Amino acid sequence: xxxxxxxxxxxxxxxxxxxxxxxxxxxxLKDCTTxxxxxxxxxxxxxxxSGKSTLIKTVNALEPIQKGSITVDGIGVQAKGTNLPKxxxxxxxxxxxxxxxxxxxxxxxLTLGQRKVLGRSNEDARTRGLKLLDRVGLSAHAHKYPGQxxxxxxxxxxxxxxxxxxxxxMLFDEPTSALDPEMVGEVLDVMVNLxxxxxxxxxVTHEMGFARKVxxxxxxxxxGEIVEDATKDDFFDKPRSDRAQTFLSKILAx
Amino acid sequence: xxxxxxxxxxxxxxxxLFGTGMVFTLTxxxxxxxxxxxxxxxxxxxxxxxxxVLAWPAKAYVNVMRSLPLVLVIFWFYFLVPYMGQWLTGxxxxxxxxxxxxxxxxxxxxxxxxFSEIMRAGIQAIPKGQTAAAxxxxxxxxxxxxxxxxxxxFRNMLPLLLTQTIVLFQDTSLxxxxxxxxxxxxxxxxxxxxxxxxxxxxxxxxxxxLICIVASTLVRRLQRRIAIIR
Numbered sequence: 192x193x194x195x196x197x198x199x200x201x202x203x204x205x206x207x208x209x210x211x212x213x214x215x216x217x218x219x220l221k222d223c224t225t226x227x228x229x230x231x232x233x234x235x236x237x238x239x240x241s242g243k244s245t246l247i248k249t250v251n252a253l254e255p256i257q258k259g260s261i262t263v264d265g266i267g268v269q270a271k272g273t274n275l276p277k278x279x280x281x282x283x284x285x286x287x288x289x290x291x292x293x294x295x296x297x298x299x300x301l302t303l304g305q306r307k308v309l310g311r312s313n314e315d316a317r318t319r320g321l322k323l324l325d326r327v328g329l330s331a332h333a334h335k336y337p338g339q340x341x342x343x344x345x346x347x348x349x350x351x352x353x354x355x356x357x358x359x360x361m362l363f364d365e366p367t368s369a370l371d372p373e374m375v376g377e378v379l380d381v382m383v384n385l386x387x388x389x390x391x392x393x394x395v396t397h398e399m400g401f402a403r404k405v406x407x408x409x410x411x412x413x414x415g416e417i418v419e420d421a422t423k424d425d426f427f428d429k430p431r432s433d434r435a436q437t438f439l440s441k442i443l444a445x
Numbered sequence: 446x447x448x449x450x451x452x453x454x455x456x457x458x459x460x461x462l463f464g465t466g467m468v469f470t471l472t473x474x475x476x477x478x479x480x481x482x483x484x485x486x487x488x489x490x491x492x493x494x495x496x497x498v499l500a501w502p503a504k505a506y507v508n509v510m511r512s513l514p515l516v517l518v519i520f521w522f523y524f525l526v527p528y529m530g531q532w533l534t535g536x537x538x539x540x541x542x543x544x545x546x547x548x549x550x551x552x553x554x555x556x557x558x559x560f561s562e563i564m565r566a567g568i569q570a571i572p573k574g575q576t577a578a579a580x581x582x583x584x585x586x587x588x589x590x591x592x593x594x595x596x597x598x599f600r601n602m603l604p605l606l607l608t609q610t611i612v613l614f615q616d617t618s619l620x621x622x623x624x625x626x627x628x629x630x631x632x633x634x635x636x637x638x639x640x641x642x643x644x645x646x647x648x649x650x651x652x653x654x655l656i657c658i659v660a661s662t663l664v665r666r667l668q669r670r671i672a673i674i675r
Contacts, residue, residue: 248577251580251581253577253580253581276580276583276584276585277583279580279581279582279583280582280583281583282581283581284578284581286574286577286578286581288572288574290572290574290575290577290578291578292575292578292579292592292593292597293597293673293674293675294596294597294600294673303582303584303592304582304583304584307583307584307588307592308582308583308584308588309583336673336674337674338673338674338675339674349578352582353581353582356582356583
């Protein structure tokens, strides 16, 4: 490593480098650049349609990009020789609508990836899966099917499923937006614990309380652009852009 | 017409009707349905692949097959399959495959077109998020299809797959055009030999009806057992 390179401690886990994306003639991401370093929690917020969900999905290539580059742990997401399934298996993702596999029991949901992708034995996968299920407080539901659980419970299982792959980073795409209000807390609790244990996280959310509690940085997006990329305190106390000020005043008004 | 209804002719021909006719009908139905679902699923995956060189031939195949009458295809394959065999194996003369093999190939390929449309609808109905979630844990295309998408599509489409199989079960009687004897063909032969048309055709109709009712009931029960809890 040359003397001018950044110290290893701040080497970005996720590096998003001037990426752009179009749906036909419509540009949905405009020259976005940001990083997430190891152990950091970055909250991405912004009005709906601002491209924040699209941005987070480009990190594990669920959404392709037309310009720019992304690396995860030094591996180029768009690079030719990249083993995408392998890369994805190291990046946990939690979706707005949970996306548990409805035809599989909770246990099977937790072991499928471990067995098929990581090649773990049934027993090993099961033991690890059940340990994670216990961690999200749902041991009693191992034999049930996703349709038998509440939204909040399903999302906690989805987090456990992502963790079962031993990810180096976790992506959350509006994990509480589809939940009834009384279930938001239980999911955020799991996420807060995860953050406090040092998991590297990129979280698209409107939950500003969560951001205040555990975020290191806040990325504010509007109309496909990253308008503000600031430390949590800077963002909440003295947002620089008008758009961020307007957004905050709307979302914090109540 | 019913005054001289003769049950004895039915009873005495039962071994022939079931031992030869029904065994043939069920064997052909089971084999053609299994093969048709497998090939139909592959066709559906080709069509949905988004890769033109795969999608286009699959689409053309399905559309051609669905626009032809089954009887025509049966005839056609009966005369064509020996030449296809010759071409595939590089033999010097057309290969004799026998009427049953020819019928089996015909029904499998014909039904595959219909099963393909059912599976295509089933696959398309699975939310995109399911595929995304499967990919996100690192499953590749084949694993995503085999463990997440197809099991759900298959469960959801079971009633339609069964309906199509029942149609196939009834359509197998068309093999009479290449001189094969299925259940209806067997009944028909007895009817004409003994001049007992009413008895034999009525009996055949009742048996077809019974089998379809039983099959529907079994599948409904099966579906309840493997249905996805939502």
